[in-house]
Amino acid sequence: MNIAKQILNKYTSVSLMLRIFIGLVVGALLGIVLPGWSGIGILGKIFVSALKGIAPVLVAVLVISSIAKAGKGLGRRFSALVSIYLLSTFIAAVCAVVGSFLFPVKLQLGDVSDVVVGEAAGSLSEVFTNLLTGMVGNPVAAVANANYIAILFWSIILGIALKTTASKSTVQVVHDLSDVVSRVVKWVIQFAPFGILGLVFTTVSENGLSVFTTYGHLLLLLVGCMLVNTLVFNPLIAFVLLRRNPYPLLLTCLKESGLQAFFTRSSAANIPINMALCKKLGLDEDFYSVSIPLGATINMDGAAVTITVFSLAVAYTLGVDVSFASALFLGVIATLGACGASGVAGGSLLLIPMACSFFGIGNDVAMQAVAIGFIIGVVQDSVETALNSSGDAFFTATAELHDREKRGASTPLSK
Numbered sequence: 001m002n003i004a005k006q007i008l009n010k011y012t013s014v015s016l017m018l019r020i021f022i023g024l025v026v027g028a029l030l031g032i033v034l035p036g037w038s039g040i041g042i043l044g045k046i047f048v049s050a051l052k053g054i055a056p057v058l059v060a061v062l063v064i065s066s067i068a069k070a071g072k073g074l075g076r077r078f079s080a081l082v083s084i085y086l087l088s089t090f091i092a093a094v095c096a097v098v099g100s101f102l103f104p105v106k107l108q109l110g111d112v113s114d115v116v117v118g119e120a121a122g123s124l125s126e127v128f129t130n131l132l133t134g135m136v137g138n139p140v141a142a143v144a145n146a147n148y149i150a151i152l153f154w155s156i157i158l159g160i161a162l163k164t165t166a167s168k169s170t171v172q173v174v175h176d177l178s179d180v181v182s183r184v185v186k187w188v189i190q191f192a193p194f195g196i197l198g199l200v201f202t203t204v205s206e207n208g209l210s211v212f213t214t215y216g217h218l219l220l221l222l223v224g225c226m227l228v229n230t231l232v233f234n235p236l237i238a239f240v241l242l243r244r245n246p247y248p249l250l251l252t253c254l255k256e257s258g259l260q261a262f263f264t265r266s267s268a269a270n271i272p273i274n275m276a277l278c279k280k281l282g283l284d285e286d287f288y289s290v291s292i293p294l295g296a297t298i299n300m301d302g303a304a305v306t307i308t309v310f311s312l313a314v315a316y317t318l319g320v321d322v323s324f325a326s327a328l329f330l331g332v333i334a335t336l337g338a339c340g341a342s343g344v345a346g347g348s349l350l351l352i353p354m355a356c357s358f359f360g361i362g363n364d365v366a367m368q369a370v371a372i373g374f375i376i377g378v379v380q381d382s383v384e385t386a387l388n389s390s391g392d393a394f395f396t397a398t399a400e401l402h403d404r405e406k407r408g409a410s411t412p413l414s415k
Contacts, residue, residue, distance in 0.1 A: 011190075012190060016189070016190070016192065016193075019192075019193040020192055020193050020196050020259065020260070022193060023192075023193035023194060023195075023196040023197035023200070024196055024197070024200050024263075026197055027040075027196065027197035027198065027199070027200030027201040027204070028200050028201075028204050030197075030201050030205075031200065031201045031202070031203070031204025031205040032204060032205075034205075035204075035205035035206075036205075037201075038205075040197070040198055040201045040202075041198050041199075041201055041202035041205075042198060043194045043195055043197055043198030043199075043201075044195050044196070044197070044198030044199035044200075044201070044202055044263075045198065046195070046198075047188075047191060047192065047194065047195020047196075047198065047199070047264075048195065048199070048264050048266060048269050050188045050191075051188060051264065051266070051268075051269035051270075051272055051273075052146060052266060052268050052269050054181070054184060054185055054188060054272060055146065055268050055269060055271045055272050056142070056143045056144075056146045056151055056268075057143060057181055058178075058181050058182065058185055058271065058272055058275070059151050059152070059155070059271060059289075059293045060143055060151050060154075060155050061174065061177050061178040061181050062178050062181075062182070062275070062285070062289035062290075063151070063152060063155035063156060063159060063289055063290050063293070064155045064158050064159045064162065064174055064178075065159070065171075065174045065175045065177070065178040065289070066159065066285060066286040066287075066289040066290060067155070067156055067158075067159025067160055067162070067163060067286075067290070068159045068162035068163045068166070068171045068174060068175075076403065077287055077291075077399055077400065077403045078287075078290070078291070078294075080399050080402065080403070081291055081294075081295075081395060081396065081399040082294075082298070084237060084241075084395050084398065084399060085294075085295060085298050085299040085395060086298065086335065086339075087237065088229070088233070088234055088237060088299065088301055088391065088395065089298070089299065089300055089301050089303075089304045089335045089338055089339070090304070090331065090332070090335045091229060091233045091237075091301075092225070092226070092229040092233070092301035092302070092304045092305050093304040093305070093307075093308050093330075093331035093332070093334040093335050093338075094328065094331050095225050095228055095229050095233065095305065096225045096304065096305040096308035096309045096312075096331070096334070097308055097312070097324070097327045097328060097330065097331050099221055099224060099225045099228075099309070100221065100308065100309055100312040100313070100316075100327070101324065101327065103217075103220075103221055104312075104313075104316045105217055105218050105221055105309070105312075105313040105316065106313065106316050106317045107218070107313050107314065107317045107368075107369060107372060134147055134149055134150055135149045135150050135153045136150070136153065137150045138150075139151070139154035142154065146268050149297055151293070152290070152293055152294060152297070156290070162174065178289075182275075185272040185275070185276065186276065188272070189272065189273060189276060192260060192273075195263075195264075196260065196263050199263040199264065200263060203263075203378060215372065215376050218309075218313065218372070218376065219376055219379055219380065221309055222305060222306060222309050222380055222383070223379070223380075223383050225305045225309065226301065226302050226305050226383055226384065226387050227383075227387075229301050229305065229387070230250075230254075230301070230387045230390075230391065231250075234250070234301075234391060234394065234395075235247060235250055237395075237398070238250070238394070238395075238398045241398055241399075241401075241402045242398060242401055242402060242405070246398070249394060249397055249398070250394055252277075252281075253277065253390040253391075253393045253394040253397075254386075254390050256273075256277050256280075257270060257273055257274050257277050257389055257390040257392075257393050258386040258387065258389065258390035259386070260273050261273070261385045261386045261388075261389035261390065262382045262383065262385065262386035263382070264385070265381050265382050265385050266385065267296040267385055267388060267389050268296065270296075270385070270389040271292055271293055271296055273389075274288075274292045274295075274389060274392055274393045274396075275288060275289065275292055277393050278292065278393055278396060278397070281393075281397055283396065283397060283400050284400060287396070287399075287400055288396050288400075291392070291396045291399070292392050292393070292396060295388075295391070295392030295395065295396065296388075296389070296392060297339070298339045299388060299391055299392050299395065300338035300339060300348070300388055301338075301387055301388060301391055302348070302383065302384030302385065302386075302387045302388045303334075303337075303338035303348035303351075303384060303388065304331070304334045304335050304338040304348075305384070306348040306349065306352075306373070306380065306384060307333075307334040307337055307338060307348055307351050307352055307355050308327075308330060308331055308334045308355070310349075310352045310355075310369050310370075310372075310373060311330060311334070311352055311355040311356050311358070311359070311366075311369075312327060312330070313369065314352075314356050314359075314361055314365065314366060314369045315356070315359050315361065318361060318365070320359050320360075320361070322359065326358075326359075329358075330355060330358055330359075333354075333355055333358055334351075334355055337351045337354055337355065338351070348384065349370050349373040349374065349377070350370060352366055352369055352370050352373065353366035353367060353370065356369070
């Protein structure tokens with residue numbers, strides 16, 4: 001028992017990021033040398049499943065606890081943060097419009113007609129109808145099915161009820177429960193290196209590098225727009241608000257949140273990781289316990305880029321005459337649709353037909369573009385998730401620092 005404890009202490013004493021890097025390298029090497037050892041990939045599945053399993057419980061108890069014991073000033077921070085989230089998503093869509101005009105892409109739609117994909121959303125109103133009806137769904141089922149918009153809604157309602165009617169001792173019990181769940185999450189995250197090893201092994205052994213060549217032009221445009229938005233426009237928003245160099249904070253978020261989100265390809269799985277990062281940065285738990293799951297719902301820069309680029313690529317392929325003004329309006333549609341992407345099975349890809357309908361393009365043709373999206377999803381979805389999820393932590397920190405400065409209580413973030 002003592003030997004096991006010593007090994008565990010030695011393991012946890014090494015930097016988590018160093019352990020993750022080692023797992024990444026080992027996983028890639030094993031994927032190249034021993035691609036037939038499928039059992040290694042189970043480590044990745046277990047890790048992602050564990051995070052997905054604990055994340056809904058974590059969000060529910062943290063939001064209830066935070067609202068129940070929240071002080072004044074949270075409303076002001078949340079209104080500012082929602083504005084930042086939506087502005088960033090719209091800028092991402094505009095960036096995708098400009099990129100598509102500068103470097104237009106045409107697709108070979110007939111080559112993927114036999115690929116089976118899911119059911120697409122029919123219209124923007126349908127997306128938001130599903131979002132709103134899902135929000136008031138059964139709260140127990142919401143936790144079981146990881147319906148985060150419903151978890152947020154009911155947790156806020158329960159938190160307000162606790163704040164106005166419950167005794168201090170009852171609120172403290174809920175707070176203690178949130179601490180217990182947070183501790184469990186820390187234990188799960190300690191095994192991230194093994195999970196990353198398994199995920200990288202699966203990606204390398206199953207896909208190799210062929211995905212980069214078949215649809216290289218499309219991937220370059222998608223990833224390029226996402227990176228420009230993340231490395232240029234998002235820091236610019238932060239700089240306007242904070243009047244300081246935003247890149248140290250951005251690089252921290254990309255390193256500690258974006259890297260893991262890239263391999264898990266799940267915003268839900270990355271919610272506990274983002275919360276742990278916010279705590280490490282010294283942010284207000286009452287704020288980030290709500291802002292992080294909220295960001296996973298409406299801060300969808302990568303989704304806006306995906307919807308816009310694919311829709312314009314389909315239009316170019318069919319010879320549709322697209323004016324810059326109409327493309328910008330498409331950006332507005334992509335922004336609103338992206339906010340509902342997390343509530344649609346298949347995420348951002350299945351919102352492409354909705355956006356294509358703006359140009360009069362039928363569902364049958366648009367769904368072939370969706371099929372291409374699933375083919376390149378190992379890269380497209382990984383980058384999209386990494387940038388969306390790291391942006392949640394980045395803008396949460398930006399909004400809190402901005403609020404501190406307005407109140408004259410600015411303090412540096414923790415290292």
